[in-house]
Amino acid sequence: MDLRRMFLELVICVAVILSAMGAAAVAFPIAKSPHCQDRCGDVPVPYPFGTTKNCSLDDDFLMRCDSSGHPPVLIAGKNLNVTNISMNGELDILMYIAKQCYMKNGTALKPNRPRINYPAFTISNTKNKFFTIGCDSYAYLNAFRNNESFSIGCMSICKSLTNVENGSCTGIGCCQVDIPKGLKNFTLEARSYYNHTYVSEFNPCSFAFVAKEDDMFNFSSSYLKSLQGNESYPMVFEWAIGNETCETAPNKPEYVCGGNTLCDVPPEGVDGYRCKCKEGYKGNPYLSDGCQDINECEADPKPCDIITSRCNNTDGGFTCPCLDGYEVDINESTSCRLKARTNRSKINIIIPLAISIGLIVLFVGGSSLYCGLKRRKLFKLKEKFFQQNGGLFLQQKLSNDRTSMETVKIFRAKELEKATNNYDESRVLGQGSYGTVYRGVLPDNKLVAIKKSKFCDQSQIEQFINEVIVLTQINHRNVVKLLGCCLETEVPLLVYEFITNGTLSKHIHDKVLSSSLSWEKRLKIATDTAGALAYMHFSTSIPIIHRDVKPANILLDDNYSAKVSDFGTSRLVPLDQTQLTTLVQGTLGYLDPEYFHSSQLTEKSDVYSFGVVVAELLTGKKALSFDGPEIDRNLAMYFSSAVKGDRLHQILEVHLVSDGNIYEIDEVANLVKRCLSVRGEDRPTMKEVAMELDRLRSMEKHQLGEANLYTEETDYCVKTPAIHCFNIGVDDGCSSTSTTVGYEVSMKTQVSKPLDDGR
Template identity: 60%
Template sequence: MALHAMLLPQKLLLGAFILAAIAASQPDSSCYDTCGNVSVPYPFGTTDGCYLDLAFLITCNDSFEPPKPFLGSSNIDVLDISLSDGELRITNFIASDCYNESGLPVHDFYSDLTLEDFFISYTRNKFTVVGCDTYAFIYGSGVQNYTSGLDARCDHIDSVVNGSCSGIGCSQTSIPKGISSLYLSVNSYKNHSAVRSFNPCGFAFVVEAEAYNFSSSDLQQLENTKSFPMVIDWAVGNETCEDAKKNMTSYACKAEDSYCYNSTNGPGYRCNCSTGFHGNPYLSDGCTDIDECKNPESCDNKTQICNNFFGGFNCSCRKGYEEDGSEKSCRAKENQSRVIIIALGFSIGLLALVVGGSWISCALKRRKLLKLKQKFFKQNGGLMLQQKITSQRGSMETDKIFSTEELEKATNNYDKSRVLGQGGYGTVYKGVLPNKKVVAIKKSKINDKSQIEQFINEVIVLTQINHKNVVKLLGCCLETEVPLLVYEFITNGTLYDHIHNKSLSSSLSWEKRLKIAAETAGALAYLHFSTSMPIIHRDVKSTNILLDDNYMAKVSDFGASKLIPLDKTQLTTLVQGTFGYLDPEYFHTSQLTEKSDVYSFGVVVAELLTGKEVLSFNRPESERNLAMYFISAIKEDRLVQILEDDIVNEGNIEELKEVSNLVGRCLRVRGEDRPTMKEVAMELEGLAVMVKHPWGEDDLYTEEAEYFLNGPRHSFNIDIGIDCSSTVGYSSITNQVPKPIDDGR
């Protein structure tokens, strides 16, 4: 009894402390919950003591009529605040550039936005470019850095389609998650000289997708619009729900009937009222019961009575009615004998149907499954693949047609922990086959018909390639909801990781870097000169070059590649590639040639030699583009100053200069001035042999050089059937008699 008397005051004191802490974190009755026409619910507030912390301060500017709310102390105009969605709608300025009749700029506005605590919604907004002679860049930062570009072109206003942003007059793309700051710049190819009569300006902006619908009138009238609405995601703090709950005094979900969920865009968490409740979960008494019975559609008022209870409701039958198996209605009670007769007749009829219909059901299921497989086969481009194989007039074959069950088991039903990476054309998973062989499985985007051609293109390209420095295609499956490709698994990550990760780059010696460059060049030369139909990769970059445990290079990702007919030297295509690596001549003319791969390869080797990012806005303007910076360093004889410190020593200065001069030739502006990929590969192979063994007797590099010069050509057949569980046999491989390859095709 005495012990209890001693503990009681302590418990009361602790309880009082907790209540005081909760009260201190809540707004009082004097707080304003509106600013002009905008509701400002807690945790947001306009005065001290009325907001959760400074991140949620709303400045209400009374100099406007009606008053306008701004985020914190910034000039970011707040249009709406949503508690349930965790979103803010704000205004964001448009970047533009305009020209007069003489082609001189009238004005040039950039657009920038910096958020201190919140992130730009990657699901609700689109990066948009409007114009007929316009290109724009977007630079973002936050949890990650982001750079992208778009262009919009058209020759006449009649070619513009209202409501379409596919590149003619208007282009759109999504932005990634984790971006809190944006900078937009916009420019013109020809100062709008050819299109000025209907489009004197170009525009770029990030806009709420549902708030903007492109119209041809925008080409002239958008100059009068200064801003568009944009959505940002907000969250509390930078903890997860699990960590935040450990300190209940600072935990923001104060309402008893509320729950916590983690932000999907940056750190932090949000609160919502539980099912059956509504209100403000950030207030201690903010979530109140919803009286569902006030909604006349909750129950059938003719046959049911609505019963509301705390957190929910139910419907019960009125007198004279009984349940009929439906929650939304009841039926009138019938005479029991009549019910028995009806039930007996129903049972007899049902028994007859069961016996006669069981085999029909099985047949229908088999037919339904067959139709579903046929549907997926067509949907995933199976017919297109067959037509392209026939048109190639060659024999091509993958090693195996995998079943859906095999690949689901290999990836643990495509578990998130098995994801190796995500790109423009799909997701790559790590898989383990029953024979313990580790593979990489590429799953294309779900129901994205625009990606089917790239997927089929990658199959066609890879089935023609048999080279040790190209990632090998092991098999595929088309009769699933999304098409699947199975590759050999490369164990050591990407070349990009090894160049830019400090813990990895230190082990990347000059010899290894030269070996990687030589092997990559050999693979690209093989694609250009040794396949039955020349192949242009079109997206050569360090993230598409994989390394195995022995640092052997493997060129990957052929989703953007093109097959070049033997009677053509170039193709006119929609520009595709990665900024920084993209051939400037191809970018401006849309004329794709093998020399476009040469330029991109030159950028990769410059990246290998310097250890620098190919495009970085953290460097001075003269150094932002690595290719231009590298060329100027060669011309000004200060090459050694920009090379990676770890690879430079007195014994290899001449080798480094020789490789750098080769890179300079690859980066020439005009494609016809660049060497061929075969010439590049032969020079690098020669240097690699000398570095590896000064006496020129290294068997490994002799073998590689021989493979490149005399590489066997292998032919394959693909036979895509209806049953994905079946397999096809391996093709026979014919080794042609080796013979030297000259510069002609």
């Protein structure tokens, strides 16, 4: 190999490493002067904009930085929140929503009609759309174009949510209109045809706003109500300088484009001109010397062949002269080639070789130093995540209660990444209120479920540590088992045993799966769940209230055994307390109404939620449903009313009822009615519920056994219609078994029934 070429390659390698370790980016000034504020919170403030009069071009570009909050907020005009200023001529703001709301009796509340008056700014017709939301709504965007007033608008009328499509603004519940070019100084106005009288339950207001299309406004039927709490949506203005064009502006004394700039024509409909830096320059083109030369020689990738030439930066460009020993390639004038070989003396060989060896030593030493610093940084980052994810808090909790806490395995981040194929979407099992659950395969081929929290902030860390503390106190076959956790990642992770058959919610509400869910399986699931909750309330060292009992948090294995999961909102109850005052948490439809109104959490709150779950098992209906009449929307009220009015069998799943289980179903229904009592003191305890369900399930098993026993007996009795067969402990021609004394077999129905014991 040519020694000169080897020498150059080593020099380049060392330069790249040193550049990566210590290079710093060049910052270009953006404000009018060093005394002017160039940033407000997270938003840069480039000239012609400024936060004081002497720092902005004129009043149209004058803004203020509101430092009352954290971070500070950049304000345009009276109260418009500016989120970004682009040198390409765009201004991102949070635009207010126009609203007109009504009370249920049709009385109008004070409307909100936002008005924007900025002559220098034009609504971007390519980045925004005008939206109207409501089922009794019409709205206007009133603006000026070419100094003439101009209005656009649309209307949306619908009688119910039946035809409202989520994810699409079709005109039913939501309509949208394109923005014409050149609109300025606009007003938003939302109105109603019938004061929302007929749709007030799900849509009490009319809404109108201009929204940034890049933010992909995704309409949902919930917006018909929830937008009442929203104040603004992102939108985009176009801005330019003055009213002159690029043909006349450069000849005017007030022309603002600085040196090394070009006059830029804004989009059609936007008055004025813009400035941009010439090629080879970068910076703020509105400053007199804002556009500064870019050193292309420091760019990546390099503009010249670093092996055969060197890079010389010039104003607005660069050159690539050939190195010694190379010459311009006559076939390609922009490249260099090796010159014809010449005799070299020994000194010309020894010097490059010595330099090469020295550079190799420098390279190895620098690489070792770089790798050591990188490992140290990684270690500190993992330590930071450990503390951030509540590792110290968890250690403190474990050390305070070692007698009841089991050792939790600490998994490595790489181990869980490999187990989930780097958290591939195909491994997602489901998403709960506090995170996403992935299916994982450990190195020993053991299937696990890995829960990854959604957020990494202090409000979520307490929920995460709470779930670990709760699960380490539970050792029950019907509670999902915690295998371990991982704290060295940016978001905390929990590792559970893998439950194969999915959630109870899926089995209840999927038509195919529901048809295979027999009464015996449903009674088993209810009994298993009640036993787990009773264990948590009465058998753990510190009582545990789950606080979010629902079918989505009950998993089923291959044998349809129930496994209670998701303890992110659970609470430990000190032994000297019977109730806790907490922030109300849970799922609507399953939430204890007494807890909802009083914030007093008790074990009876889980009893109520369990009652709703069993009501779903019996009826196949959802806890909350808005498809039917209003009286049927809340399953708890609907079920209790049906039991009280002796209408239970009208609302049960059709395939559940048979002559052999009517008694058990009625008993379970009455038990559920007690669980759904509005007052907690009227509900049974979870232990009483579990004992009653155990009794009914034992009776169910006993009757199934007897049904099998009588199969052979009834075969003979049916063939002799004049005889009623009784099992009395001797061989009487019907059976030689004496286990069913006191039962009579009917010739017509072949169903066992108790004898009248009036002997």
